[in-house]
Every structure is written in C-alpha cells, then in structure tokens.
Amino acid sequence: MTAAAAKPVVRSTAHSIVEATPRARTVAGGLVILYAVITILPLLWIVATAFKSQSDAIAYPPKVLFQPTLEGYVNLFTVRTRQTPDFIAKLPPPQTWYDRLVRQRDMVIAGPSKVVPRFVNSLIIGFGSTFLAVFLGTLAAYAFSRFRIPLADDLLFFILSTRMMPPVAVAIPIYLMYRELNLTDTRLGMILLYTAVNVSLAVWLLKGFIDEIPREYEEAALVDGYTRLQALRKVVLPQAVTGIAATAIFCLIFSWNEYAFAVLLTSGEAQTMPPFIPFIIGEGGQDWPAVAAATTLFVVPIVLFTVVLRKHLLRGITFGAVRK
C-alpha cells in the first residue's frame, strides 16, 4: 500500500485490458438497468392489471394510477351467476367480503372455479416431468460419461435428433397413440410426454457437467468401499448439483409453459394452466383482470423455483467455460 502510494501518479491514456474504466462501468450498468426495465415492465403491468377493475383494465389511455380491487382474483377463483337486484335483495346478507364484492355487480357466487385443480395439474405435471427427466437424464448422462458404451456417439446423436423438429410436428401420431393407450387427458400421459421431450435436453446438458467431474473421485470412492451407485449418489451428485439445478430449471420452464400439446391432449381432468388461462376470457365478457390474476399466479412457481436455485443456475451457465 505504502509502496503504491509513494509511486508518482502517471496519467496515461492507456487502459487496462482486464479492468473496466469507471465510464465503461456506468454505461454497462445503465444498459443492464434499461434491459431489466424493458423485460420487467410487462410483468409489472400484468401484476397491476390483476388489481384493476374491468373498466380500468381496458381504459384508454391506459391507467397507471387506479383504485386497486381484488375483483380480478375473486372472479378467477369463483363461478358466478348474474341475478336481478330484486333477487339479490331477498338473499340473506353476504357472509364474506368476496360475497359482498360480487353482489355489488349484480351477481352471486355459484361455486369455486376450476383454477385450483388446473393449477395443481400444472404443478404435478410440471414438477413430475422435471423430476423424471432430470432423474433419467442424470443416470443416462452418467452412463454415457463413464462407461464404454457401444455406439455411444450414435446413441447420443439419436437422442439429440428427437429435438431437431418442433415437438408439435408429431402431435397427431402422439394423439392417436395416446388415444389407443387411454393416456389422453391424464396426468400420467402429460408427465410421460414432457419427460420424453425434456430427457434429451437433460442427457446432453448433464453429460457435459458430469464429464467435467474427474472420474478419480468416484474411483477413489469405489476403492474405499462404495458400490458404483453409492459413489454416484455420495460423490458425483454433490458435485453435479450445479448442473442438475440448471437442467431442472430448463426442464421445468419447458413443461410449465407448454401449450400446444396441452391444448391437444387435455381438456378436463388433466388440463394445465396454459390452455386454461385463455379460457377465462370467454367467461362473462373480457375479464382481463381475472386473466392477469391467473397469469400472475402462473408465473409465481417458476420465479420461486428459479430464485431458490439462482446461485446454482448462475454457476451452471458459466460452468466449464473457464478452466479453474
């Protein structure tokens, strides 16, 4: 420190190639913030719309400041019938705040809507297929990475080739096959389908991660008394956790957002959120606040999952890019 301070200050126009100048930092920071605003703004708009009344939601020019209401959420979670004011006046006084809210609009609650079962379907199918894809992907990737498998390269290419066309291109054969197998509109059917699509991605991503883990680790464990499976669980997996987290997020994002197959193969029992959300618009006019409320709810699990695994994800994306 003192040695550095004692040096005369040299003014130079040369820049260090590894350290950014303060101005470059400011510009970079500004760009990042601008980009963040551009991407976050639509999300904020949806969150805000969910708290608007129906007329505020479609007001022109758009309202930035408005009287917040929970009407959108109430509409999302309930099925209502329109009644005459006379009929409503004859009813016993409303029991809850949402009863009161609905009656102000000349309606009564007829029962819960289907949003909760649909959301549960999404959770089960999304996380179920993600778990299966990552589980199978990890085992397959480990095998490809560690064992001498005949035709390994061809098999890997074959696995990758399943992603070379849009999955929807095979929608009709899959539909016919599912009808034969009685898998249409079942959670199991959707889990299997999404797993099949995701597992190729999982194998390729995870193979890269597992290749990076020196095989000496598990060999040491094998010599020290573990079986192959124990070594995989206790030694390889803890080190592959970054890659597994990153892969899980990619898989979940796909199966959570998937729309085309969900529309084609589910209509009732196993319907997920993506085909359900546009369906809300049709009920009782253009209920944008309810749609926005549904969208907000729909985004929450992905955001939570990503935040939980954030640390791993960031390391995962850059993993292997630089030799340590």
Place this chain on the structure above:
Amino acid sequence: MAQIRVENLRKSFDQFTAVQGSNFTIDDGTFFAMLGPSGCGKTTTLRMIAGLELPTEGKILLDGEDVTFRRAAARDIAFVFQLFALYPHMNVAENIGFPLKCQGMGRREIREQVQETARLLRIEHLLSSKTSKLSGGDRQRVALGRAMVRRPKAFLMDEPLGALDAEFRHLMCGELRDLHDRIGATTVYVTHDQLEAMSMADQIAVMNKGRVEQIGSPQEVYDRPASMFVADFIGSPPMNFLRFEGGLHSGDRAISFHDTRITVPEIREDRTSAELALGVRPEHIRFADAAPVRGEVFGAEYLGTTQIVTVDTAHGRVAARLPSSASVQVGETVGLEFQSERLALFDVGSGLAIRTASQESARHG
C-alpha cells in the same frame, strides 16, 4: 500387508492392446515401481490390480487369493491418484475418514483413527481445512492419509507426485519412502519419472508397449539393462549405442568394432553375423588421446559437478559425462576410451541384451 501376483495379464480396448501378457510377483512389503513412457500400459496394469478395470485375460492374486473379478471395494487395497481426488465437498478430516465411514465405523473411532493418521503425516493442524485451500504437497499428504487410514493390504499409487512442482516432488519422494519404511506395506507405484522410481523403489518393472521389459532392483536395471529400450529409457542422458556388424563367440573377451578391437565382459552366447550395438553409459567414457574410437567435440553442457560432452564420431553422436573441471574445446578431436567391464552388447534386430559375464551375474545376483 500382502503379496501381489499377476499372471498372464492382458487387457485390450477394442483394437488396441494396452497390456499384453504380464507376469510378475510383488513380494510382501516391497516398494515396487512400474516405470515406462506414457501409453506403456503401466496405469492400466495398476487399475486392474485395483479392480477399477477388468482384465481381458489373466489372473490377479492377492496373498494367493484370486481377486481378478472381485470388485474394488472387496480387495482391501488403497489407491492414490495423480490428481489427489480429494472430495471437494468435504474437509480434510472428512476426506481422511471417508473410507472408514464407508466401512460403517463409529464416529468416535473414526475421529481417533483420523487423528492418528494425521499425526503420522504431520497434518494435524489442517484437519478442519477445506481441501481447496491446501498446497499441492498437503493435498498429497491428505490423499495419502485417506489411503493409509484403513490399513489396507497394499497401496497403489498412480503418479502421485506428477502434479507437484519439482522441488516438492523431491521432498515428497523422501517422505513417501520414509512412510513406506515405517508402515512396511506393499506399494505399487506407477511413474514415468525414472528419478522417482530409482530413488524410492526396491524393485522396478520397466514397461514398454504393454510388455514388461525388465524387472529388477534400480541398480540392476541401470547397470545391466535387459534390452535397448531399458538402456535408453533409464539414465539421463541415456546409454550410447554404437552400431557395428559382426559375429560373437561364447568365451570371447573382445569384439571387433569396425577396424579396432574393444575389450568387453566375457561373452556367454554365440551369434552369427548380425547388426549389433555396443552400449556405453556416458559416465563410463573417458577422453584418451590414444583411444581408437575418435570424434570431434560438438558441444558441452555444464551441470555443476559434471558436464555432458557430445562428440560426433563416425558411428554416431556419443554423450560423455566428464568432471566439469575437464577443459573441452568445441571442434577439437578427441579419443574415447570405454570402461570395458561396464560395456553392454545388444542385438539390434530383437533389441535384447546379449548375455555377457556382467549380465549373467545380474541373473544370479
């Protein structure tokens, strides 16, 4: 503590044969080095002994018991890897205690054993450190600790010092040998570094292209190499080979080398005319004006106490190790005198050494 016996061991990967028909016995308590260039099959042999690789053919016996197809964990052998293979998600004590945990030993007992091992390796102060914070030498000590902690029948080490810098390597060489002397366990040590092998091993197996070329004490493989490969691989600079055509008769004490005669150890086999090579170690050459083999000094490499002088002769370039006090002029013509009782003869066709009195004494000594 165990004797390791390898019988007709062979290993092929598809078209490539990594190890072809090795046979050797490693006696209990021996420090046995497998030495050879990369790709010679030494690591594959070691991995087969460990059970990390299954042989295509042959048998591996541990204390007379056939363990060829037994899984690694059931062999009671410890393996030390070149890259240490310390588990990055565990600290030093957990790393050392890991094999005991695998065996299901109780926590208190593990702690005692780990302490004991750490004391032996003088790394007690590091027990709670993260492995990523350790220096190369300390990592290697931890890896050794993990190998030692469960008192295995034998230690297998795959270039354990390869990842260390030269200074540390030298230090660890001494420590390893010292440790071996204290524990007395059979150790199989794979290396491509002849200095490591020479300085530590009781027995050295020199391997080339999947075959064991020679097994012997460091002195045997150095003084009485069984083949041109061994003579060339061991020693720095390697043995000089001076080629000549000729026949040999059992009982001869000299050979006709081109136009002169050179005294050699008594020859013990007959050879009709063939391409032969006279093997001379650089340190067995002296400059003598009267010597019949002559050449022109090409260059000198100063090494402190000695210097390596290269001389261009009619039969090829020859390296001689001379005291650094000798003054040598580049370009001057010198005569080369060989220390006759240390000379070796090789058949260039087969690459094998020709039996002589000094070779014979190797077999019986």
